[in-house]
Amino acid sequence: MMNIGIDVMGGDYAPDAVIEGSVDSLGHISQDETLVLIGDEPTILRKLEDMKAASSMFRIVHTSEVIEMADHPAKAFSQKKDSSIAVGYTMLKNGQLDGFCSAGNTGAMLVGASYTVNVIPGVFRPALATLLPCVDGRDSVILDVGLNPDCKPDVLLQYGILGSLYAKFVLKIDNPTIGLLNIGKEETKGTPSVKAAYELMKEHPGLNFIGNIEGHDMFNENVPDVVVCDGFVGNIVLKEAEAIYFLFKKRNLSDPFFDRLNYESIGGTPIVGINANVVIGHGISKRTAIMNMILQTRDVVRANLAQKIIEAI
């Protein structure tokens, strides 16, 4: 039995969009997977009734408090003990959940990750790992996309290892290729930290390191299965792709590849390097994005990514 916890109260369109996305997910999960809706029970039951969805298809855990999007993360997390985020993390810690996802207050989700389930011993810094579509049909993992704006070389090396585990166990890629995002192919290019990371990655046994890749390699056949960068660069690369997708839609263009830049089809961003399977969704997630966040959490849970990292690090 797998229990996947969902923060019903988190996100700009919560709780409606979260419940809708949860109902949509039912058709994609297997018999031994249970969706655990965490939030205000009367609201959940009313919405399910409106949707003519049987509440017996879910497990519902009532919570009485809500961490709002604008709340101060650490304060809200410690003070609102009966919020959906705090309860979700407690259930994760106690083994009542195998994974947890939320499109709510990202800061509070990160606080919960650090203070409740903790960083895996040996992991220097957890990262946010997301997927970027590639024109050849693959998805590539890019990390970090926002947790650590300034990364030391050993942290970048470890991101290569963490990303590699993600690609291997969640995306089922044998011997995934790893590249370092840089401003030139030559190993002498880049900041001192990136240059040193190149040396470390080149010499690390078992890492399928292909060297530096550049911005123009993104999205095409040259992009490796895992792209390593600091959280400053990764965040900007990801959001630039969002800007492109937004303009693409605004200008009424349509194309199967560019449509894959839609964050809604990606769903969420796992926090890799903590002692639990946690996925963070985009605050603006609507019904489809929520469904994909839940299914991505399911994939991470099926792979048991956190445990794989514990065993490897």
Added chain:
Amino acid sequence: MMNIGIDVMGGDYAPDAVIEGSVDSLGHISQDETLVLIGDEPTILRKLEDMKAASSMFRIVHTSEVIEMADHPAKAFSQKKDSSIAVGYTMLKNGQLDGFCSAGNTGAMLVGASYTVNVIPGVFRPALATLLPCVDGRDSVILDVGLNPDCKPDVLLQYGILGSLYAKFVLKIDNPTIGLLNIGKEETKGTPSVKAAYELMKEHPGLNFIGNIEGHDMFNENVPDVVVCDGFVGNIVLKEAEAIYFLFKKRNLSDPFFDRLNYESIGGTPIVGINANVVIGHGISKRTAIMNMILQTRDVVRANLAQKIIEAI
């Protein structure tokens, strides 16, 4: 009289594409502007004859050596004294040229910038400033896009000033807006260097600083006239846009905005902060890109950007 020097021997498609682009430029420049073709004279004359273009429309300066794309920049620049790049810089220094452009060996162009015409006193680090299209029809200046991967806060502040002068004098924008590319709107976001740069920019008199912008602000109405970032981030942002344009064309899509992402329509990247007007073109420049590189050099020369920076710094 304005003399614009063109490195005929530089670029993947040199000398043919450079001569073709030079001929195409003639229809766009004014009577008092002279294009000075620097390269192998017999080759230039033969090509002009093939094109049925009058050689009298140009000034031709013969050079006997070529700095190849793969040459070691500093070595080639000091050893090949009669190369088109070395001669171009000498002419710039002696006042025989008002501007110089090349799609050739970028490293050699940068060596020439530092050793022949020199950095403007008071400028910490020169930058490469390029234009990114905005969906509302504007172009925004982004700098640095590759010279300085690691920037201290005072360098980022100065990039704001240099970019502002570029926007004001070359793009003719009154009181241009300046933004700092970051991973969040709040002033507490980003690396220590970017956070400190925010403070410096906020307090700098006369700088129309609008605060942080994010990756998803790129290309849309929110993007300021000048985007400041270090050369690592700027290079990746620029090349990601190139990747997008390349895929857009490969997938046979067409749209007036996305077509503006074509590097060919931008032409080149001025080196700002040196004692001369120098523009570097993309190595893969063909005929149209070369023409736009020349016309952009003409715009920089007309604005006399280098002199404006000398007066302002």
